[in-house]
Amino acid sequence: MNNINRERRQILATLFENVRLENLATYCESASDSPFHFTARCLWFVAGTRRACLVDINAGYKWISDTFEEAEKCSLSQIKLFKTEMLAMPVAKRSGYREIIAQKLCWQQENGLYDKIAATWIPPKPRCVGDSGGFTSVGTTDFLPAILALIYGCSIATFILILELLYKHRTHFRSMISGPGKDSDVSTNKRDEMKRSV
Numbered sequence: 001m002n003n004i005n006r007e008r009r010q011i012l013a014t015l016f017e018n019v020r021l022e023n024l025a026t027y028c029e030s031a032s033d034s035p036f037h038f039t040a041r042c043l044w045f046v047a048g049t050r051r052a053c054l055v056d057i058n059a060g061y062k063w064i065s066d067t068f069e070e071a072e073k074c075s076l077s078q079i080k081l082f083k084t085e086m087l088a089m090p091v092a093k094r095s096g097y098r099e100i101i102a103q104k105l106c107w108q109q110e111n112g113l114y115d116k117i118a119a120t121w122i123p124p125k126p127r128c129v130g131d132s133g134g135f136t137s138v139g140t141t142d143f144l145p146a147i148l149a150l151i152y153g154c155s156i157a158t159f160i161l162i163l164e165l166l167y168k169h170r171t172h173f174r175s176m177i178s179g180p181g182k183d184s185d186v187s188t189n190k191r192d193e194m195k196r197s198v
Contacts, residue, residue: 039063047072054081062123074128 037045042053043063053060064073089105091098108114 040067043067046076052079058122061125065123065126068126070128073126 039055039059040063042055043060045051046053047068064076068076089101091101
C-alpha cells in the first residue's frame with residue numbers, strides 16, 4: 001500500500017509542480033486502498049474532510065446541489081485540472097454546406113439556443129447562499145463611530161457659524177459706533193482741504 005501511495009504522490013506531484021509532496025499526502029490521499037471511486041463516494045470523502053476529488057463537472061454539480069448542506073457548499077472550492085478544447089463542427093474541405101452550417105451555428109448562438117439547451121441539460125454550479133442572505137442584527141456599538149463623527153462634525157460646524165456671526169456683528173457694531181468708515185473720513189478731509197484752497 002505504501003508503494004501505491006508513493007506512486008500516487010509522484011503522479012500528483014508531476015501534475016501540480018508547485019505543490020510540495022508533504023501537502024499532497026495530507027490533501028489528496030484517498031480514504032481506502034483504491035484511488036478510483038464513483039462520483040457519490042468521491043464527493044462523500046470531500047464533504048467532511050480536506051481532500052480533493054476529480055469528477056465530471058456536471059455530475060459533481062448535480063450531486064453537490066442535491067446532497068450537500070449550505071455550510072458544506074460554502075467550504076468547497078474548484079480547481080480546473082484539464083482545459084477543454086473548443087468544440088468544432090467537422091465539415092468536408094470544399095463542401096457547399098460549410099457557409100450554411102457556419103451561418104446557422106452563429107444564428108443559434110445569437111438567439112440563445114445554446115444557453116437554453118445548457119440550462120435544460122447541464123446542472124448549474126451550486127451557489128453558496130448561506131453567507132449572503134438572512135437577517136443580521138446590528139447593535140449601537142456597530143455604528144457608534146459614525147454617530148460620533150456626525151455629532152463632532154455638527155458641533156464644530158455650529159461653533160464656526162457662531163464665531164462668524166459674532167465677527168460679523170462685532171464689525172457691524174464697530175462701524176456703527178465709529179460713524180462713517182475710514183474711506184469716508186479720507187473723502188471728507190479732502191473736501192475740507194479743497195474748500196480751504198479755494
